[in-house]
Amino acid sequence: MEAEAAKLIGAGLAAIALAGAGVGIGHIFGNYLAGALRNPAAAQSQFPNLLLGFALAEATGLFGLVVALIILFVF
Amino acid sequence: MSSTEHNAAAAGAAQGEGGMAIDPMHQFEIKRLMDWKIGGLDISFTNASLWMVIIVCVVSLVLLAGSTKMVPGRLQSLGELAYEFVSNMMRDILGDSGRAFFPLVFTLFMFVLAANMLGMLPYSFTVTSHIIVTFGLAAFVFIGATVVGFAKHGTHYLKLFVPSGVPSILLPLLVVIEVISYFTRPISLSVRLFANMMAGHTMLKVFAGFVVGMGFLGGWLPLAMMVALTGLEILVAFLQAYVFAVLTCIYLNDAINMH
Numbered sequence: 001m002e003a004e005a006a007k008l009i010g011a012g013l014a015a016i017a018l019a020g021a022g023v024g025i026g027h028i029f030g031n032y033l034a035g036a037l038r039n040p041a042a043a044q045s046q047f048p049n050l051l052l053g054f055a056l057a058e059a060t061g062l063f064g065l066v067v068a069l070i071i072l073f074v075f
Numbered sequence: 076m077s078s079t080e081h082n083a084a085a086a087g088a089a090q091g092e093g094g095m096a097i098d099p100m101h102q103f104e105i106k107r108l109m110d111w112k113i114g115g116l117d118i119s120f121t122n123a124s125l126w127m128v129i130i131v132c133v134v135s136l137v138l139l140a141g142s143t144k145m146v147p148g149r150l151q152s153l154g155e156l157a158y159e160f161v162s163n164m165m166r167d168i169l170g171d172s173g174r175a176f177f178p179l180v181f182t183l184f185m186f187v188l189a190a191n192m193l194g195m196l197p198y199s200f201t202v203t204s205h206i207i208v209t210f211g212l213a214a215f216v217f218i219g220a221t222v223v224g225f226a227k228h229g230t231h232y233l234k235l236f237v238p239s240g241v242p243s244i245l246l247p248l249l250v251v252i253e254v255i256s257y258f259t260r261p262i263s264l265s266v267r268l269f270a271n272m273m274a275g276h277t278m279l280k281v282f283a284g285f286v287v288g289m290g291f292l293g294g295w296l297p298l299a300m301m302v303a304l305t306g307l308e309i310l311v312a313f314l315q316a317y318v319f320a321v322l323t324c325i326y327l328n329d330a331i332n333m334h
Binding site for chain 1: 164267270271273274277315
């Protein structure tokens with residue numbers, strides 16, 4: 001296999017990591033919504049935690065994207 | 076109609092021929108504005124340096140401009156809002172013991188926030204999309220927190236690596252894991268901010284390429300996507316600054332209160 005083709009395939013594989021980020025973000029917002037509907041009074045106080053969890057979950061997926069970009073543009 | 080179609084076809088052809096006509100990484104390029112050298116050391120004033128100066132100027136203007144009044148004006152309200160936001164966050168995480176570190180956390184938060192927000196302006200430069208900038212900030216936080224921990228607790232600070240209430244068989248393994256997780260903190264802190272900024276701006280540029288490439292008729296869909304993505308990116312710009320500040324507080328909390 002040509003090195004160029006292998007590079008593209010590798011970058012595509014590395015981008016699969018974003019699937020995990022999607023699952024994680026969906027999980028966080030889904031559970032927040034479920035909790036907020038059960039106890040709307042407590043929802044507002046947990047909003048910062050929601051944002052923190054969203055950012056942390058998104059970041060792990062982006063690590064995979066960084067690997068993809070490094071493969072594409074550095075090597 | 077025919078002229079617009081012709082334009083669209085021309086744009087599509089230009090992209091097809093050029094290959095790298097729209098390079099999403101071009102926006103991160105560092106250009107030397109002034110060539111300065113001391114000995115073998117390259118200390119040129121680059122566009123990144125210029126934007127950091129602009130960030131400091133903007134933050135200073137927002138927070139310090141004008142006289143403070145009893146009934147605040149718009150800029151003063153913004154400053155008070157930012158102050159109270161960071162202050163409340165610090166009180167929640169650190170308690171009252173960490174008040175001495177408020178200026179540090181506030182400065183970091185405002186710098187990262189301004190860098191991310193100014194980076195959203197067209198034709199601007201996002202300094203936080205460079206790993207060296209974010210790693211510099213993160214390494215400063217990490218070394219600072221470690222120094223504070225040792226200064227406050229002495230060698231007792233090493234107990235941070237020994238979780239309490241664990242069976243002694245598991246202890247060696249857990250100590251190793253704790254040490255590794257402690258030393259990956261600056262990496263995860265810096266890569267999180269850098270990756271978010273770089274991925275976001277690359278994505279915007281890729282969609283901008285679709286708008287040009289699909290021409291007048293097909294370009295509206297990616298354009299609408301771009302408007303939505305710009306909104307998301309502004310949210311992410313704020314969130315990442317917030318997360319950076321929160322994690323700084325958590326690391327300082329480890330150093331000051333030791334869990």
